[in-house]
Amino acid sequence: MLPRIAVMGRPNVGKSTLFNRLAGRRIAIVDNTPGVTRDRKETVARIAGRDVLLVDTAGLEEAPPDTIPGRMRSSSEAALRTADLILFVVDVRAGLTPADRAFAQWLRRQGKPVLLLANKAEGRMGAANSLEAYELGLGAPLPVSGEHGDGFGELHDEIRAALPPEPPEEEEETDDPNRPLRLAIVGRPNAGKSTLLNALLGEERMITGPEPGLTRDSVAVQWMDETGKPVRLVDTAGLRRRARITEALEQMSTAATIAALKECEVAVLVVDAVQGMDEQDLRIARLAEREGRAIVVAFNKWDAVEDRNAARRKVEDVLTASLAQLRGILVVPLSAATGRGVDKLMPTVREAYETWNRRIPxxxxxxxxxxxxxxxxxxxxxxxxxxxxxxxxxxxxxxxxxxxxxxxxxxxxxxxxxxxxxxxxxxxxxxxxxxxxxxxxxxxxxxxxx
Missing domain, CATH: 3.30.300.20 (K homology (KH) domain)
Structure with a gap:
């Protein structure tokens, strides 16, 4: 039986937007009018590497049982009784309301695991304003944006930690005494991402060529690295500047790439060493940083660089000046086409992962x-x-x-x-x-x- 996750909160805090974002597709109708969702909606979704049953509920309101809002609340309470995890949503922009406080108090009495989501927390001020929700007594609020997708990488991690353990048969199916490291290869079009994946696997798994945009979807591959440890490797479509994304297919490819970035633990940012690091590379790195992912830069096509000392100095200067929040980011010069330097990538990825995963007493x-x-x-x-x-x-x-x-x-x-x-x-x-x-x-x- 799949674990059940119920999305709950008062009307118009963005529950259905969060539900659609977690589901990966538009299922629930979203509108600014409170009370659009009246019935529970359920869908199977893949979250943090697990299949779950995701439940969107009507807004929680104090109302007599025989009214429409009262019946909506009864429906939401029924969803809570069968849920393994509650995502309680509050609106950062509106601030905490008496209804939020009342329903938080009610949830504390139910004895169910609860993750507190501070929705509509775009930007730094949104994250700072979310701290007000600490007073609800439901643990640390997680700042997210259902509309823009901010914070969903960390949300997936928190959901994974809060869900009950997988049944033994599922663990045997994954053959996973050590859970696979989730690794995404991201970058601009034609930077050599698919060629790098093929070099890591030692086979022509992905179609490659000089034409940009050959990879149109995120492709996941289960793989054992040279240490014998499992890796879930995801090759993604190249990310261009938003202004250049016009076709519907490319929009879907971009959405799949961003979803893979939110799902991964380590992102390998592939940069064309001949062209150098440009603003789009930095945007991708900042997106990974906002999602809390560990990052390694693969400086690809290194064999075609004439002045390697100058190229290395230039990329270090760009990283220092434009990615100060990731000071000391690890860079691996390599050539995916010839295989030179590729053997140094996974040890560096493991090093970044261990640092990202380390607790200090x-x-x-x-x-x-x-x-x-x-x-x-x-x-x-x-x-x-x-x-x-x-x-x-x-x-x-x-x-x-x-x-x-x-x-x-x-x-x-x-x-x-x-x-x-x-x-x-x-x-x-x-x-x-x-x-x-x-x-x-x-x-x-x-x-x-x-």
Whole structure:
């Protein structure tokens, strides 16, 4: 029996948009009018490598049982009783409402696993505003955007961790004492992605040629690397600038590529070494960083580069200047066509994965934190110095630090960057996204005359 995931929340918080995004296709009607969804919709979806039954529910409303909203709520409650996991959705733009608080309190009493999704959290301010949802008592809110797809890589990881274990027969079918590393090969058209996949597999698995756009869909291959460990390798269609994507088929190819990027754990960004790294390569890297994926740059067609020292310096300068949030990103020069350097790619991918998956013990983390504060004191904000008290690491994949303190949520962006870079250097975490979540605490003496 497939695990059941129910999407719940008050009307018009974006449940159906999230449902469609997770399902990978438009199933539920989406409109700004509250209450469009009145009946439960169910579909089988593939999330984080598992088949699940995804359930879209009507908006939760307080209403008499004999009214339409009351019957809609009864339908949603029935969905909850059979669910293995609840995705409780709130609207970051609207802020928390009394209905959100009431239904969160009700959900806490049901004894079901709940993931709290702070929807419509596009951009940095959206992620910061999502922290308000901590007060619902349902754990750390996960900032996502059902409309734009932001945060769905991390959402897939959280769903996988929250679902009940797979039955033994499914584990035997996957032949998986070690779960496969999910690896996506991404990049611009004609950068050599399919040629690289063929070189890794040692066979002509993908059609290749000089014409851009030969690969039109994401193609997954199960593979054992040279260490004997399983890898789920996905070749993707080339990503062009949005303004150049006009045909419906290319739009679908682009959507499949972005979906593969959200599903993977490590993204190999294939860059044409002859042309160098351009703005579209950087956009793809930033998309992977926003989704919290580990990234390795494969500098392909290295055999055709005349001045290799200059080419290496140039790509390092571009990465330093334009991808500061991924400082130390690992670069592998190679030639997929001749096979030279390809043997160095998977060890580098494994290295990036181990870094991305690493947890730091709380003691070591707080020793670093105290040292970082002593070297560079927290800044003044509105005339008062931030009082940062301690740090924890609630999760890896990517490494995530929660910092607690008085008015911590007011931390300026430059000090946040200082802490990220200090953490990266102290624990040797080059090239992986690092998240910092800020948790302010109330000062009971803030209004005192003393």
């Amino acid at each position: 709380t003691g070591a983390l707080n020793r670093w934190f105290e040292n970082a504060l002593s070297r560079h004191a927290p800044p003044l904000v509105e005339g008062k110095r931030l009082k940062l008290r301690y740090a924890t690491m609630p999760k890896a994949r990517p490494p995530t630090i929660a910092i607690f303190g008085t008015r911590a949520e007011m931390m300026p962006e430059d000090y946040r960057r200082y802490l990220v870079n200090s953490f990266r250097e102290a624990f040797d975490m080059p090239g992986v996204p690092i998240r910092i979540n800020l948790r302010g605490t109330e000062n009971p003496y803030a209004d005192s005359d003393d």
